[in-house]
Amino acid sequence: xxxxxxxxxxxxxxxxxxxxxxxxxxxxxxxxxxxxxxxxxxxxxxxxxxxxxxxxxxxxxxxxxxxxxxxxxxxxxxxxxxxxxxxxxxxxxxxxxxxxxxxxxxxxxxxxxxxxxxxxxxxxxxxxxxxxxxxxxxxxxxxxxxxxxxxxxxxxxxxxxxxxxxxxxxxxxxxxxxxxxxxxxxxxxxxxxxxxxxxxxxxxxxxxxxxxxxxxxxxxxxxxxxxxxxxxxxxxxxxxxxxxxxxxxxxxxxxxxxxxxxxxxxxxxxxxxxxxxxxxxxxxxx
Numbered sequence: 001x002x003x004x005x006x007x008x009x010x011x012x013x014x015x016x017x018x019x020x021x022x023x024x025x026x027x028x029x030x031x032x033x034x035x036x037x038x039x040x041x042x043x044x045x046x047x048x049x050x051x052x053x054x055x056x057x058x059x060x061x062x063x064x065x066x067x068x069x070x071x072x073x074x075x076x077x078x079x080x081x082x083x084x085x086x087x088x089x090x091x092x093x094x095x096x097x098x099x100x101x102x103x104x105x106x107x108x109x110x111x112x113x114x115x116x117x118x119x120x121x122x123x124x125x126x127x128x129x130x131x132x133x134x135x136x137x138x139x140x141x142x143x144x145x146x147x148x149x150x151x152x153x154x155x156x157x158x159x160x161x162x163x164x165x166x167x168x169x170x171x172x173x174x175x176x177x178x179x180x181x182x183x184x185x186x187x188x189x190x191x192x193x194x195x196x197x198x199x200x201x202x203x204x205x206x207x208x209x210x211x212x213x214x215x216x217x218x219x220x221x222x223x224x225x226x227x228x229x230x231x232x233x234x235x236x237x238x239x240x241x242x243x244x245x246x247x248x249x250x251x252x253x254x255x256x257x258x259x260x261x262x263x264x265x266x267x268x269x270x271x272x273x274x275x276x277x278x279x280x281x282x283x284x285x286x
Contacts, residue, residue: 001263007102007113007236008123008255009151011234013179014038014110015201017145034143038179039105042146043068045138046103051075051130053120058130070274071103072265075130078118080197099126100265104274106182111234112148113277121165124252132256145201147176149252151281153273154232156254160240167242168215170208173227175236177201179260186230188223202236214243233285 016034051058056077065071076096082091099117104110112131114123128146138146161168177195178184184192193205205227209215219225231238231251238251258280263271 004259005100005262005265006116007100007260007277008116009234009258009259009277010112010123010127010148011151011183012110012112012146012148013176013183013235014042014139014144014146015177015179016199017140017143017201027246035179037142038144039107039110040068041139041142041144042105042135043071045135046071046073046105048138049131049134051134053077053125053130065271065274069104069106070107070271072158072270073103074098075101075126075129079119101131102274102277104278106192108182109278110180111151111277111281113260116189144248147201149176149231149234149236151234151256152232152251152253153256153286154228154251154285157232157238157240157249157251158219160249164242165217166214167244168217168240169213169243170206170241171215171217172207172239173203173205173231173236174239175203175227175231177203178230178235183230183233183235186226186233186235188226188277191227203234229285233281256281 010107011051016031047062047064058075058077060073060075063074064070065072076098079095079097080092081095082090083093097117097119099120100112100115102113103284104112112127114126116123117126132146132148139145140195169245175187175195177200178187178192191203191205194200195243197198207215230236238249240249242249260273264273
C-alpha cells in the first residue's frame, strides 16, 4: 500500500518592480512585454537557481515535467543520523531526506504544492525563506518579483467572525496586486486601479472600529466577501482582532492541503499531477 504525502498549497503572483524601472530610465524597457514574458522569466530563474537555508547550501534537483510550465523541485538538507554497524558499533552517516515541490507556472495558473517535512518548521519556510529569495534574485534582473501566499479556507474567516459576532474590532488585509485575470476579477475596479496605477506590489487595507465599538462582518457585504475570497485563493492574508484577546485570527494559518500517494510521484503518472493539483484548487473554491 502506498504512503500518502501531505502537500500545502500556495499561489504565487509575478509582478513588476516599479523601483527597478525607475533605476533604469536610461534603457528602453517595455513594461507590457515584461508582463507578457513573466512566466518565461520565472521558469528561467527556477532552472538557474541554487538554494540555501541558514547559509547551508541545499542539495536539489529539478525535473521538468512540461517545458516552462510544470516542474518538480526536490530539495534536501544534509542531516547526520546514527546507525549501528554489524559489529554493534554506533556511527554517524549523512542523510538527505527530500522535500518535493510541484510548481505550476502558467499565465493563468501559478501554484506551488509543497510537501510537509519534519526537517523544516513549516512549508512557509520552504516557500518564502528558500525558494522566493533565490527566484527573485534572478527575476529582479527582468524588473519582476514573485509573491507567494498560502491558499486557505475562506470559511474559517466567516466561522470565526460568526463565533465572535459583536467582538471584532479590526480587520487587516495584506493583498498582493493581481497579475492573472481570473484572480483580478475578484477585486473591485477601484482597488485594482489604485494598486496598478501606482505599481504597488502589495496593498494593505485596515478596517478599525471606534473605541468600545465593533465591526459588522457579513457575507452580504459583497466587497468584503470578494476581498476575503481573493485572499483565501492565495492573494494575500487577513488578520482579525477581537475585543478581550491579544492573539489575532490569521487566515493564512488555515491552509488548504492535498494528499498525494508517494507512488504517483515516483512513477510516470506524475505527469498528470500538476493538472490534478490545479483542478483540485479550482474545485475547492467553486
